[in-house]
Amino acid sequence: MARLSALFALAAAAVAVSATPIVVRDSLVTLPIARRFNSTGAANIVKADQARAKTLKARLQATKVSPVDTAAGKIFPGINVPVTNQAIIYTASVGVGTPPTSYELIVDTGSSNTWVGANKSYVNTSSSVDTGAEVEVFYGSGFFFGEEYTDTVTIGDLVIKNQSIGVAEIAFGFDGLDGILGLGPDDLTEDTTSVGGEVPTVIDNAFAQGLIHAKVVGVSFEPTAQESVTNGELTFGGVDYKKVTGPIKYVPITSTSPASDYVGIDQSITYGSSRIPILSATAGITDTGTTLVYIASDAFAAYQNATGAVIDNNTGLLKITPDQFANLESLFFHIGDATYEFTPNAQIWPRALNTLIGGDADSIYLVVVNLGSPTGEGFDFIDGYTFLERFYYVYDSANACVGFATTHFTYATTN
Numbered sequence: 124m125a126r127l128s129a130l131f132a133l134a135a136a137a138v139a140v141s142a143t144p145i146v147v148r149d150s151l152v153t154l155p156i157a158r159r160f161n162s163t164g165a166a167n168i169v170k171a172d173q174a175r176a177k178t179l180k181a182r183l184q185a186t187k188v189s190p191v192d193t194a195a196g197k198i199f200p201g202i203n204v205p206v207t208n209q210a211i212i213y214t215a216s217v218g219v220g221t222p223p224t225s226y227e228l229i230v231d232t233g234s235s236n237t238w239v240g241a242n243k244s245y246v247n248t249s250s251s252v253d254t255g256a257e258v259e260v261f262y263g264s265g266f267f268f269g270e271e272y273t274d275t276v277t278i279g280d281l282v283i284k285n286q287s288i289g290v291a292e293i294a295f296g297f298d299g300l301d302g303i304l305g306l307g308p309d310d311l312t313e314d315t316t317s318v319g320g321e322v323p324t325v326i327d328n329a330f331a332q333g334l335i336h337a338k339v340v341g342v343s344f345e346p347t348a349q350e351s352v353t354n355g356e357l358t359f360g361g362v363d364y365k366k367v368t369g370p371i372k373y374v375p376i377t378s379t380s381p382a383s384d385y386v387g388i389d390q391s392i393t394y395g396s397s398r399i400p401i402l403s404a405t406a407g408i409t410d411t412g413t414t415l416v417y418i419a420s421d422a423f424a425a426y427q428n429a430t431g432a433v434i435d436n437n438t439g440l441l442k443i444t445p446d447q448f449a450n451l452e453s454l455f456f457h458i459g460d461a462t463y464e465f466t467p468n469a470q471i472w473p474r475a476l477n478t479l480i481g482g483d484a485d486s487i488y489l490v491v492v493n494l495g496s497p498t499g500e501g502f503d504f505i506d507g508y509t510f511l512e513r514f515y516y517v518y519d520s521a522n523a524c525v526g527f528a529t530t531h532f533t534y535a536t537t538n
């Protein structure tokens with residue numbers, strides 16, 4: 124219960140801060156990010172995403188246990204902080220140490236610890252400091268456990284000193300990747316180390332060290348029908364206006380728990396020109412570490428009914444006929460006082476990648492998936508990166524707000 128109240132206090136404090144528009148300065152740091160598809164990995168993205176969703180949502184119910192002595196040392200009570208274990212992910216090359224060793228890290232706004240060592244080993248250098256603490260983070264289908272270090276972390280042109288990083292001794296579920304670049308809210312790091320409390324994120328330290336002038340990260344993803352491509356960009360300290368085609372509109376982080384622990388927002392969804400209600404106004408999250416768009420089961424039923432789609436057992440996705448696709452209308456995401464149009468082309472899985480997810484080459488699959496629980500649980504949708512590939516996305520942790528804008532890809536035909 125102590126933890127619940129602490130989180131509640133944090134959420135309340137976050138909401139008290141108004142969603143002031145971000146002042147963008149000139150010290151932006153950009154970093155290219157790659158979208159990778161592991162075709163030898165799990166074919167069923169839905170299962171992987173649903174496992175993540177379940178873990179994210181259950182986080183507040185995580186029970187605290189006492190430290191356990193093991194051969195590897197004291198294993199600490201972890202809190203369920205979600206990370207990705209998926210076939211398709213966005214990764215960034217991040218340097219650690221002096222000189223830096225480069226690691227391929229999953230770009231994750233759904234968790235906040237940064238760690239390495241799942242594949243490539245950590246290299247001790249002159250800037251490595253073992254803090255003596257252990258760090259442990261659990262997720263749906265695996266976890267990492269290791270030693271906490273502080274070290275110099277190089278992200279593009281940002282050279283962040285004294286950054287807490289996890290060095291994995293045990294990690295599973297990372298399919299050849301090195302770890303996570305945690306970009307989510309600070310509170311997701313709470314009690315992940317054996318000293319307790321929170322761990323400053325890379326954004327916190329970059330800001331504290333004067334390397335960026337706002338605790339802001341701008342995310343540009345682009346839809347692609349290729350298996351692997353470097354087509355994304357992270358911007359630290361502000362936004363990249365070259366990537367947007369309209370104003371960036373901000374909304375506060377939702378006050379509804381448990382979505383309020385994440386980069387959570389309130390939204391509703393309607394379908395088509397007659398604005399058929401799909402999802403009533405409710406709380407959920409935005410997440411770069413989730414592939415698809417998840418909506419509560421009642422909303423999913425309304426979407427299935429509106430589209431006439433049927434569940435395909437091979438992929439776990441909804442499938443529509445060419446005729447149904449010809450008649451498919453846009454979904455409208457209502458966020459704050461803005462409406463974001465998610466076009467028919469945006470709603471389908473890239474057909475060139477069908478076989479990689481266990482589908483038929485000539486079928487048409489939808490990226491809107493059942494979250495598996497009804498509306499009203501404080502976590503009723505996940506706007507994963509198939510949504511974020513169509514809109515520029517900004518997370519401002521200092522002002523506890525989230526922004527979206529249209530891009531050159533909002534109305535593009537790519538799938």
Ligand SMILES: *[C@@H]1O[C@H](CO)[C@@H](O)[C@H](O)[C@H]1NC(C)=O
Nearest residue numbers: 161162163164165298299300
């Ligand atoms: C793909 O996934 C498999 C297991 O799921 C893993 O062994 C392999 O290293 C991964 N390959 C890449 C390139 O990530």
Ligand SMILES: *[C@@H]1O[C@H](CO)[C@@H](O)[C@H](O)[C@H]1NC(C)=O
Nearest residue numbers: 245246247248251253270290
């Ligand atoms: C790094 O070096 C320190 C001091 O030499 C040592 O205690 C620690 O085990 C080393 N860590 C790794 C991951 O090699």
Ligand SMILES: *[C@@H]1O[C@H](CO)[C@@H](O)[C@H](O)[C@H]1NC(C)=O
Nearest residue numbers: 273284285286287288322323
């Ligand atoms: C390094 O960061 C830790 C938190 O991760 C902080 O407690 C410590 O004071 C910092 N040390 C310096 C020298 O800034």
Ligand SMILES: *[C@@H]1O[C@H](CO)[C@@H](O)[C@H](O)[C@H]1NC(C)=O
Nearest residue numbers: 227242243244298299300301
């Ligand atoms: C894992 O690490 C090995 C050795 O450093 C490297 O050769 C391999 O490419 C890495 N795998 C991936 C998927 O990066």
Ligand SMILES: *[C@@H]1O[C@H](CO)[C@@H](O)[C@H](O)[C@H]1NC(C)=O
Nearest residue numbers: 399424425426427428429430
């Ligand atoms: C299904 O759609 C029809 C119209 O296409 C509508 O009349 C009906 O209410 C819908 N049912 C549900 C459960 O949404």
Ligand SMILES: *[C@@H]1O[C@H](CO)[C@@H](O)[C@H](O)[C@H]1NC(C)=O
Nearest residue numbers: 433434435436437438439442
């Ligand atoms: C899909 O799976 C469900 C449940 O296992 C089954 O009832 C249904 O017949 C299957 N559909 C097809 C087309 O195989």
